[in-house]
Amino acid sequence: MEEKRDMMKKVPVREQEPLVRAANFEEVCLGYDEAEAVAEAERCLNCRNAKCVAGCPVSIDIPAFIQEVKEGRFEEAAKVIAASSALPAVCGRVCPQETQCEGQCIRGVKGEAVSIGKLERFVADWSREHGFVPAAPEKTNGKRVAVIGSGPAGLTCAGDLAKLGYEVTIFEALHEPGGVLTYGIPEFRLPKEGVVGPEIDNVRKLGVKLETNVVIGKSITIDELMEEEGFEAVFIGSGAGLPKFMGIPGENANGVFSANEYLTRSNLMKAFREDHDTPIMNAKKAVVVGGGNVAMDAARTALRLGAEVHIVYRRSEKELPARAEEVHHAKEEGIVFNLLTNPAEILTDENGWVRGIVCRRMELGEPDESGRRRPVEVAGSEFEIEADMVIMALGTSPNPLISSTTKGLEVNRWKCIIADEQNGKTTKEGVYAGGDAVTGAATVILAMEAGRAGARGIDAYLSQR
């Protein structure tokens, strides 16, 4: 490392070269080594009124863990983070730090914010590689709680309750646990065996049981869990896995996918690997509709499977909801961004397969109810993009299966479960909920915070019984 360095700038993180990584599914970002992590930690001012903590939804004591890194005490740093987060290796990789902790960092006022996310990732990876295991509770209190869904909300709720001595069983519909971390976010951003698996194992090591292939509402209902199976409380962390479509002509054509289906085939069912039989479409030219993390992940997966990829998004670059790092990486890898562009129709050939997409140019008008400027179509601006695959990444909503099979559980008009933000309490006694099932599609860290709130609510409820 250079002797004199610019303390206003982040220690750069090593990454795979764009042209190399565009052809493989290995992780893009390689993270800091020990010397780089200590050097980056030295940029932290250890502020007395640390704004970064206020920007973190789970309030990690950021200056305290960075101070430990500065002094080379990585296990102590891991303990500080573990007090607030059960999934640090995940969060260090996928949290939108630029709008959270790093967005508030005092260093960022005159220079570049401290790389809090990359430091969190370093500490989490270091502690995993050095066998640091969270402490399990000495004995249980004999009270049984069921958690539905093994995404970040369910895992966090289960882990927190287990630490308090509850006997927790997670019921997961899919054959692998992890929720979106496993089936949605691709390997090149979040390795499954190396990162997600060990963090789920840490929750298991706290004594949590995990039952996969159980679809609550089909295999067994919440009422049966509580009335017949002896669970005294239930936390619902079933996410928002139901994809939305636009309703434009041609959307039923062969070669149109929801991003969820496409990513599930690739990530969970390993379709991208030659030693797996799961089919996936290897398109020549793909159009991905949407501008969030899901759209970036689908686009970058299609690129790695050999397609030329265009993103079509109806607002401008400033409004792209994806993490800045993902947009940057997608551009570096050669994804073409068609901004201020809206699909109008999907064109098909004589056999019903996609052959292109008709789009219209947009311009930004007055702000809408979300505060963002409303895109308005430019008259007579229709044009075609050639494509043999279209992936719709327009957002998702909660699946109504659980709400429709549980007596007294109320949902709002978007089918989101109604629950108290502070403690996850729903309209049904003993049933708590949090994460995307309550808010609609959001972020990993907000789901974790909701899981934590649900654990607090359940503990308060069961402590009175």
Ligand SMILES: Cc1cc2nc3c(=O)[nH]c(=O)nc-3n(C[C@H](O)[C@H](O)[C@H](O)COP(=O)(O)OP(=O)(O)OC[C@H]3O[C@@H](n4cnc5c(N)ncnc54)[C@H](O)[C@@H]3O)c2cc1C
């Ligand atoms: C492709 C993609 C990329 C993303 N990228 C990011 C990112 O970079 N950063 C970020 O912060 N967020 C990102 N997100 C959003 C984030 O992953 C979610 O907000 C978060 O995972 C929600 O957590 P959750 O626990 O509420 O639900 P989920 O992660 O969806 O987990 C819910 C689990 O419940 C299970 N389940 C559902 N119904 C039932 C049932 N009836 N019975 C039993 N189990 C059931 C599901 O199978 C699933 O495993 C991304 C989302 C997607 C789809």
Ligand code: SF4
């Ligand atoms: S705001 Fe930035 S500089 Fe201050 S304690 Fe937090 S990370 Fe360190």
